[in-house]
Amino acid sequence: MLASSSAGNSTFIGTEKTRILIDAGLNRKETFQRLAAIGEDPSKLDAIFITHEHSDHVCGLPVICRTLGNRVPVFMTDLTAPALDWGGRPVPPIEIFQAGALTELGDLAVQSFTIPHDTVDPVGYTVTAQGIKVSIATDLGYLPENVKFNLRDSHFLLLESNHHPDLLKVGPYPWHIKQRILSRKGHLSNDAACDYIASELPSEVQMLILGHLSEQNNTIWDTELGAVQALEKRGLAPRLVVAEPRRQGEIFLL
Ligand SMILES: [Zn+2]
Ligand SMILES: [Zn+2]
Structure with missing residues (x-):
């Protein structure tokens, strides 16, 4: 990343x-x-x-x-x-x-899927090559069934964990922006990401990256703590990385 x-x-x-x-x-x-x-x-x-x-x-x-x-x-x-x-x-x-189409490009199969976000036609992607599936699901107000379906069997998942709802509520943003972020076409909260991890994270996931963090309304510490607890509940132990805002991520070899 x-x-x-x-x-x-x-x-x-x-x-x-x-x-x-x-x-x-x-x-x-x-x-x-x-x-x-x-x-x-x-x-x-x-x-x-x-x-x-x-x-x-x-x-x-x-x-x-x-x-x-x-x-x-x-x-x-x-x-x-x-x-x-x-x-x-x-x-x-x-x-x-x-939206929803599959594109074959070289040895990559790039599958798009609709995500709930406040733009005209937003999509997430899964990219499959050599039996490895990489999924990117950020910028979504919630995780509808079609998104969860597309994330199945992922080996690498970049999942949004945008904000801590309490930090957002007391934070500096104007009310209409807070409402936008919290809406079903806004951004996924730490709690929503953790609910998914604790209940439906695909067991194939080897690397779970939590990303698209808000610099104002989240902390790496909160994001990581919640995810660790959610993974324990789910009984899975993939490698967990929280993407630091503004910093380049490491290289993930799959
Ligand atoms: Zn974004
Ligand atoms: Zn966006």
Whole structure:
């Protein structure tokens, strides 16, 4: 994970053959530096997949694409595409699909699924290659059945654990923003993430990453403590990592 927080989201997933970014919510300089730090050349990207049009997921996209000569195709849903602002400049090849579609790209199978969030057509993704399934489920107000269904059999799961509800309630945000975050189209709380972990986390999960933390309304300590207790309840012991806002994650080899 190049970054995972309310301040910016971008995840690199690669095999020997195929390399993709999911979201481009860091600027070009940060994105290229963080790719270089994991030994990846941005010009070798095969595609960029977009989850939704919020700026913490797309703010770096236009400049990244232009710097790469607009050669790297960008995949997004048919309804998300018109919502992106390219500033009137030339755009890269846009590959549209309907939410729920499966895209085969090199040796990756990228499955999209609808998530409940306040944008036109937001999706999460699972990426399967060589029998390993990687799932990304952030930016969702709650975990509906279709999301849980898509997360089944995951070996690696990046799950949102956005805020501690008590910290959010007493925190600095205006009331309408607090309501938005707490709504069913907002962000997943630590409690909601822990409920899922304690009851339905797939037993195949070997690495559980809690991400998209709010810097104002959460702490790593609270997130981790709740998740450890939830895993104990579930009787599972995957590797647990809480993504630190603004810091690049380690490389996970699967
Ligand atoms: Zn969002
Ligand atoms: Zn976000």
